[in-house]
Amino acid sequence: MKSLIVCFSYHHNNTQKIAEVMAKMLDAQVKPPEEVSPEELLQFDLVGFGSGIYGEKYHEHLLEFVDRLLHVTNKKAFIFSTSSMEEAVKNHLLLREKLKSKGYTIVDEFNCRGFNTNSFLKLFGGLNKGRPNADDLKHAKEFAMNLAISNK
Numbered sequence: 001m002k003s004l005i006v007c008f009s010y011h012h013n014n015t016q017k018i019a020e021v022m023a024k025m026l027d028a029q030v031k032p033p034e035e036v037s038p039e040e041l042l043q044f045d046l047v048g049f050g051s052g053i054y055g056e057k058y059h060e061h062l063l064e065f066v067d068r069l070l071h072v073t074n075k076k077a078f079i080f081s082t083s084s085m086e087e088a089v090k091n092h093l094l095l096r097e098k099l100k101s102k103g104y105t106i107v108d109e110f111n112c113r114g115f116n117t118n119s120f121l122k123l124f125g126g127l128n129k130g131r132p133n134a135d136d137l138k139h140a141k142e143f144a145m146n147l148a149i150s151n152k
Contacts, residue, residue: 001151003028005048006036008062014082015052017132018112018140022048022080025144033065041069046076046107046151049095053083053111058095066095072103076151080110080140082132107151110143112136 003026009016019030026046041047049066051059058081077099079092092109099106112132132140 001026001045001148002043003046003048004036004041004044005030005050006033006041006062006065007031007048008033008051008059009082014132015050015080017137018080018082018110019048019050021137021140022110022144022147025141026148033061036065038069041075042072044075046078046147047104048078048080049099050080053081053091056091058091063095063098066098066102069099069102075104076107077104078108078110078147079106080143082112108143108147110140112139 003023005019005023005026005028007015007019007030009019016030022028023030026048028046028048049058049062051062054060057063079095079099081092083091092111096106096109
């Protein structure tokens with residue numbers, strides 16, 4: 001199974017850490033959206049899309065990239081994020097719907113907490129310091145192993 005992970009991560013690189021663990025398990029590359037062409041995705045069997053959650057949605061760079069994707073048939077994708085709150089899977093709705101509208105089948109989703117110093121949180125030293133932690137990375141690894149097994 002040929003896989004690629006498209007990840008936008010910048011603040012504390014929380015999501016990049018998760019993407020790199022997943023990439024090792026999937027034998028995939030991790031690329032930011034600006035380094036991937038929509039046509040390039042056609043050569044992959046499984047594509048991961050991830051970023052931090054900002055204002056209850058994925059980062060605009062990732063969402064804009066998905067808007068430019070070509071329509072496909074029966075392509076598998078997974079989505080993942082880091083966020084201040086673990087219930088952020090509800091924040092996956094917009095990306096999930098955009099990908100489905102392009103013909104992708106979402107095979108699974110992953111979220112974990114990430115260190116956040118946005119806005120007023122920096123005044124208090126941030127939220128979720130040390131996240132993603134070893135347990136989060138372990139869960140990301142297990143998630144990717146399950147993807148590899150179930151999508152052969």
